[in-house]
Amino acid sequence: MFVSADEVTRSLRGTAGLIGRRPDALRHFDVSERGFWRSFGAIWLTAPAVTVALFLERGAGTAPFQLDHITASVVAGLLAGFLAVPLAMIAVLRRLGRTRAYVPFVVVTNWCLAAGLLALTLPGCLLLLGLATPDLAALEASAFLVVVLWLHARAARAILGLPGPVAVMVTLACFALVAGLAGGAHALV
Secondary structure (H helix, E strand, O other): OOOOHHHHHHHHHHHHHHHOOOOOHHHHOOOOHHHHHHHHHHHHHHHHHHHHHHHHHHOOOOOOOOOOHHHHHHHHHHHHHHHHHHHHHHHHHHHHOOHHHHHHHHHHHHHHHHHHHHHHHHHHHHHHOOOOOHHHHHHHHHHHHHHHHHHHHHHHHHHHOOOHHHHHHHHHHHHHHHHHHHHHHHHHO
C-alpha cells in the first residue's frame, strides 16, 4: 500500500485545507475505492512518530527497533488508530444513515491521523534532544492533540454533515476507542 508522492502531497494539502477551513479542502482527497485502500498507506508517514515513541519508551541511548514487547505495544497502538476506527465507523454510519460517507470519512481521517501523528513527533524530538523538559513536551503534545482532535471533528462535520456537537461526540468516541485499545495493548505486552 505504498502511495505516490503526488497522492501524499494532495492529501496533505487537503488536510491543511481542513485546518484552514478552506471550502475546497475535501476535493484534494481521492475518495474512490482505490483511494480508500491507498489511504491506509498513509501509515508509512507515521514512521517518525513510531521511531520517536520507541526512543522515548526505551531511552535515547538505546536502539529503537527491537522485536520485543515495547515495539509490539507501539505498533499495536498505531494499528488501532488505522484499523479500529474504520471498522467501528461501519456500524456508526449505518446507525446515522450515512453509509455513503463511509469511504470519504475513512480516507480523510486516515490522512488526518497520519498528519497529526507526524506533528506529534515534534514535542518528542524536542524532549529527546534536550530542548524541552518532560513537562513542556507533555504540554506541547497536549496542544497538538487538541488540534488533531479538532481536525478530526472538522472532518467528521464536513464529510458526514453532522452538527458540531455530534461531530465532536463522534471524534471523542473514536479517540476513546483508539486510546483504550492502545492502552490495552500496552498493558498486555
